[in-house]
């Protein structure tokens with residue numbers, strides 16, 4: 001299709017009975033660790049049933065600008081994307097605070113903000129352009145850019161994998177990107193745009209109406225081009241959405257856990273699943289966003305988000321806050337005594 005494929009092994013269910021019995025024999029009433037038991041099972045399937053250990057967890061924030069922002073779909077101008085990227089670099093954003101708190105190493109990737117930040121240390125340059133084209137008028141990018149973005153993302157994931165990372169979390173920053181994500185949602189889930197478009201950064205009712213109209217227009221303009229996931233990305237996507245999609249697929253290819261943040265990251269997850277459904281088994285959903293549509297995306301993906309805190313910030317915040325829960329699931333699976341270890345009979 002695009003000359004780029006992802007070779008992802010389906011999650012193995014071979015040891016499910018053994019994993020379940022190990023969980024059931026821990027010193028607790030059956031099922032008493034609830035959702036953590038479900039999570040432990042997934043971790044054991046992905047990282048191995050004997051002693052699955054999360055190592056060198058990394059959180060990547062993918063930043064890019066969107067041509068559609070100039071049509072007035074956000075509370076903020078595109079320049080705020082760059083300003084927030086500088087805030088990430090200086091350690092002052094919510095995601096910096098949460099990463100420090102939970103022990104995630106944070107990396108900021110410029111996938112195509114308006115202007116390159118020359119001479120600023122600490123930004124990974126994976127630029128695909130200076131923001132996408134406005135999707136209500138033309139394709140966001142070429143198919144060549146989609147391919148290049150996926151290859152760049154794969155190389156970055158390979159870099160982290162080589163350094164011993166087996167859990168990658170994905171977040172984003174990009175003024176206007178809830179419009180792009182809503183268009184992708186409407187397209188993949190075959191839904192009315194009105195049910196997919198939400199308030200993003202907190203727009204008023206009139207802006208919401210314009211945003212809905214622009215999404216409808218985008219879907220109409222590209223109607224005949226949306227048959228496959230790569231074209232969906234080219235027509236409706238963003239540079240950060242393309243690279244998150246590629247990163248998810250590349251991480252699953254390497255047997256890593258993939259932790260997904262909010263509405264925009266989940267739009268990328270839906271595209272990734274369309275490209276290769278085997279990726280789904282590696283995905284953990286950190287948080288259900290307050291953005292309209294996210295709840296339905298979760299249902300579509302049969303996802304069980306670990307947290308619901310009514311956040312709608314992005315940046316990877318919902319994925320970061322989920323890390324202690326993921327570590328708790330691996331921790332109880334590895335370290336809790338069984339009934340026979342503890343000499344308890346019930």
Ligand SMILES: O=C(O)c1ccc[n+]([C@@H]2O[C@H](COP(=O)([O-])O)[C@@H](O)[C@H]2O)c1
Pocket residue numbers: 073074075076172173174175176177178179199200201202261262263264265289290291294311312313314315
């Ligand atoms: O992740 C979410 O669920 C989410 C929901 C609403 C807004 N955001 C963030 O807000 C920005 C996009 O909002 P907007 O209104 O500019 O489309 C972008 O930087 C996202 O990280 C993120």
Ligand SMILES: Cc1cc2nc[nH]c2cc1C
Pocket residue numbers: 076080084172173174201313314315
């Ligand atoms: C201030 C601000 C911070 C953000 N973080 C993610 N998206 C954002 C959008 C705005 C406007």
